[in-house]
Amino acid sequence: MKNKLLFFLIILFSASCQQKNVQLSHTESIFLDKLLQKDQVLKKGIHIVFIANRSECGMCEDEALAFYNEDFSQTEKTFVVPQEDKYYNNWKNKISFPSLELARYGLANTSGDVFILKDGVCVFKKTLVLGKLKKLKQEMLKVLYEKP
Amino acid sequence: MVNIVTKIDLCVMQESGLLKSIKAHFLFIYLIYVMKYLSFTLLFLCFTYSCNKNKGTAQTLKSKFVYTYDTLQRTYNGDFTKNYVGGIELHWRDSTTYVLYDFCGNSQLKVIDFGSDSVFSVFFSNPQFEMVATAFKKNDLLALKENGDIIRYCNYTNNTDTLFNIFTISNLKKLGMEPSDYRPGGDQFIHIPENTFYFSIRKDYDIKGKLYNKEEGYPTVAKLDMNTKAITLFGSAPRCVEEQCYGLNSCQHTLYIDDSIIISNDWNGEISVINTITNNSIISVAKSAYDTIPIQKWSYDKKYPEGVKNAKWKHGILSPCYDPLFYNPYNGNYYRIFHPAMSEKNADGLYNTQFDKKAVLMVFDKNLQLIDEVLLPIKHLRIIKLYPIKDGVAIYIPELRTYDGEKSTTMFYLQIHIKNEK
Numbered sequence: 001m002k003n004k005l006l007f008f009l010i011i012l013f014s015a016s017c018q019q020k021n022v023q024l025s026h027t028e029s030i031f032l033d034k035l036l037q038k039d040q041v042l043k044k045g046i047h048i049v050f051i052a053n054r055s056e057c058g059m060c061e062d063e064a065l066a067f068y069n070e071d072f073s074q075t076e077k078t079f080v081v082p083q084e085d086k087y088y089n090n091w092k093n094k095i096s097f098p099s100l101e102l103a104r105y106g107l108a109n110t111s112g113d114v115f116i117l118k119d120g121v122c123v124f125k126k127t128l129v130l131g132k133l134k135k136l137k138q139e140m141l142k143v144l145y146e147k148p
Numbered sequence: 149m150v151n152i153v154t155k156i157d158l159c160v161m162q163e164s165g166l167l168k169s170i171k172a173h174f175l176f177i178y179l180i181y182v183m184k185y186l187s188f189t190l191l192f193l194c195f196t197y198s199c200n201k202n203k204g205t206a207q208t209l210k211s212k213f214v215y216t217y218d219t220l221q222r223t224y225n226g227d228f229t230k231n232y233v234g235g236i237e238l239h240w241r242d243s244t245t246y247v248l249y250d251f252c253g254n255s256q257l258k259v260i261d262f263g264s265d266s267v268f269s270v271f272f273s274n275p276q277f278e279m280v281a282t283a284f285k286k287n288d289l290l291a292l293k294e295n296g297d298i299i300r301y302c303n304y305t306n307n308t309d310t311l312f313n314i315f316t317i318s319n320l321k322k323l324g325m326e327p328s329d330y331r332p333g334g335d336q337f338i339h340i341p342e343n344t345f346y347f348s349i350r351k352d353y354d355i356k357g358k359l360y361n362k363e364e365g366y367p368t369v370a371k372l373d374m375n376t377k378a379i380t381l382f383g384s385a386p387r388c389v390e391e392q393c394y395g396l397n398s399c400q401h402t403l404y405i406d407d408s409i410i411i412s413n414d415w416n417g418e419i420s421v422i423n424t425i426t427n428n429s430i431i432s433v434a435k436s437a438y439d440t441i442p443i444q445k446w447s448y449d450k451k452y453p454e455g456v457k458n459a460k461w462k463h464g465i466l467s468p469c470y471d472p473l474f475y476n477p478y479n480g481n482y483y484r485i486f487h488p489a490m491s492e493k494n495a496d497g498l499y500n501t502q503f504d505k506k507a508v509l510m511v512f513d514k515n516l517q518l519i520d521e522v523l524l525p526i527k528h529l530r531i532i533k534l535y536p537i538k539d540g541v542a543i544y545i546p547e548l549r550t551y552d553g554e555k556s557t558t559m560f561y562l563q564i565h566i567k568n569e570k
Contacts, residue, residue, distance in 0.1 A: 026497055103501035110457045127458065 022122045031105040035080065036120050038095055043120035046144065048072055051080045051102065051113040052091075064111045067133045073144050075116075080107075116143050211522045213511070214567040215540075292327050292347050296320075314372065318379045325349045325366070338405045338477055345372040346404045349381070369402055369409050371424050382409055382422050395446030396464030401472035410516075412473040412484065415443050419473060419516055434518045436470075438508045441489035443467045465502055465529060466490050473512075476536030482512035483534050483541050485524075502529035509541070509564065526562060540566040 024032060035049065036042055042049070050068050068079070079091050082099035102108050109127045114136070116124035124143045126136055291299045296315040299308055315321050328350035340346065351366045367381035383402075388394060394415040403410040409422040417435035422428070444467065448459035471485040486508045490500050504527055511520040526543070535542040543562040 027499060030498075100501060100503055103503075104498040106499045108501070110461065127455070129455070 022125050024122055024125060025106065027105040028107070028122075028125065031102075031107060032115070032117075032122055034097075035095065039078065042078065042117055045119065046075055047117045048075050048077045048140070048144075049080060049115040049117060050077065051107045051109075051115075053082070053102075053108060053110065053112045063130050063133065064128060067128065067137070068112075070137065072137070072140055075144055114140065116140060212520045213522070215509075215522050216565045216567065217525060218563040218565070290345060292345075294327065296327070298345070311374075312377065314379065317377045320349065320370075320379070323351075323366075325351050327370075328368075336403050336472075336474055338403075338475055340404060341407065343374040344407075345374055346370070346402075346409070347372070348402060351385070368400060368411070369422075371409075380424065382424060382427075383411055383420075386413075388415065393445050394443055394463075394467070395460045397443060397446075397467050397469045403473050403475055405475060410473060410475075412470065414469055414471075415467075417470060417486075421516070432516060434510070434512065434516065436486040436488070436508055436510055436518075437521060438486060438488045438506075438523070439468055441468060443469075443489075462492075465500070465505065466492060469529070471534075474534040474536060474541070476541065478536060478538045480514040481519075482514075482516060483536070484510050484512075485534065486510055486521075487529055503527055505529035511566070524562075524564070537563060537565075540564045 041047075052064075052068060068077070076093070078093045078095060080095050080097055080102070081091065082102065083096040099108065107113050111128040111130055113125070113127050115122055124140060126139070128136065290311075292314065293299060296313040298311045298314065300311055314327070320326065326349065328348040337346070347370050349368060349370050364387040365384050368383035368385050369381070371380045371382065372378075373380075383400075386400075388398065397414040399414040401412050401414070403412070407424045409424060410419060411422070412419045417433045417439065418431060419434060420429055420431040444463075446460060446463045448456050466489060468489040469487045471487070473482055473484045475482050487505045488508065490505055492500060494500055494504070506527055507524040509522050509524055510518060511522075513519050524543075541564050543564065
């Protein structure tokens with residue numbers, strides 16, 4: 001009986017320790033598979049992936065760009081950028097996707113999207129909304145500081 | 149077959165009580181069979197009728213003209229580091245000559261056809277634009293700035309001089325109105341009288357250009373007499389535009405021919421013609437035969453107001469939309485492109501995009517009567533612009549433009565030659 005209880009507690013503990021995966025849509029899952037195929041590095045460790053789209057106006061663009069450049073507990077950042085746009089040429093850790101393909105996955109939102117990957121598994125996904133980026137950063141940091 | 153067998157069996161058998169009841173039984177079955185047959189026939193007839201009816205609709209979609217296509221690539225480089233770029237000549241295959249003008253700080257690229265004395269505006273996104281209206285007069289360009297200044301750019305000397313300010317000569321400010329930048333893609337000026345300068349106006353926008361006044365019915369177009377400096381107002385903002393109820397498809401486009409102003413809506417086939425001399429206006433509706441799913445009112449989840457922009461964009465992509473009306477001075481016809489409604493996802497479960505949006509070319513006669521429609525071999529949303537050529541129309545797709553912060557490359561894509569009736 002004691003052993004059974006111990007076994008049950010171990011299972012309960014290991015289940016609570018498991019990271020919470022985000023339920024991705026069908027198209028987002030396809031995108032993530034393709035992304036991991038393109039960059040094997042993302043399969044190990046913690047990574048922030050920004051889907052960087054151009055905003056509608058210069059001012060908004062600056063806000064989004066500043067957000068991309070912020071420090072997120074020194075987590076490695078990767079940028080998914082539209083293949084056709086030369087605008088993002090000087091960015092590091094850049095993976096190109098045709099903008100049409102991104103749109104097909106529902107990832108052509110005006111200010112971009114963000115994924116957090118832990119060992120290739122998506123644990124956080126949000127669309128960037130200008131004016132609400134402070135809150136988004138807090139949410140991201142909370143996920144990043146969560147112990148595995 | 150059952151019918152024949154039943155009849156033969158009945159003839160061979162002798163009459164008896166039992167036989168009579170069997171006969172009655174068979175007769176009953178026979179009647180049911182006949183009724184079944186009749187109902188099937190009736191259903192079949194109904195089906196055939198409905199098919200024929202659909203065929204009739206399809207026949208109206210069949211084009212009367214012969215359309216041939218040429219794919220073109222015309223590249224233009226604009227240097228945004230200079231204030232005034234000047235004109236670059238484009239020679240088309242049918243010897244029509246167009247000149248493209250570009251101005252730093254302007255939201256438009258100008259295409260001038262001196263052969264037909266017409267000017268087209270192309271929406272050209274530049275966050276630092278300050279000019280809101282332009283017009284060519286004797287090879288000079290007149291530009292109206294947001295602050296109300298009318299500036300003249302000389303084509304040959306590159307000199308500029310400020311003529312006057314519209315706010316000092318009118319009560320527009322008191323009326324809460326200001327010059328409005330052109331709607332994407334529209335606005336064509338043809339045979340404009342020497343001393344006339346047309347510009348669009350809007351009412352009560354905030355600094356970011358966001359509408360906060362719900363007022364409807366205010367004028368949308370101004371006609372300025374350069375000699376007398378008198379400004380006359382025309383048009384009427386529909387309620388729909390004010391409430392932005394159709395999201396991205398709430399635009400009105402304006403076409404100026406001589407003393408007439410022709411306003412066309414994005415969200416329906418409505419066209420209104422205003423005579424600026426008599427102040428008479430005629431409103432007509434010319435809907436595309438492909439316009440089978442009506443536009444839905446734009447809405448978003450009030451619980452998540454942060455997703456407004458994306459919701460608006462999605463509504464814009466999926467909704468039916470009428471592009472600006474263009475006039476062809478060479479044949480007197482008008483053209484516009486219609487984009488039918490589209491489903492959110494394709495057969496593979498992936499999202500449809502702006503590059504999946506069908507495009508239908510609508511052809512109107514000189515009385516703005518729809519005379520033909522043809523489904524184009526390109527799929528593109530909204531950003532398709534038309535340029536009349538001698539035997540048809542050219543389509544310009546600015547989305548194919550590349551922009552690296554300083555230089556811009558513009559591409560002309562398709563020419564449609566419209567031949568005689570079949």
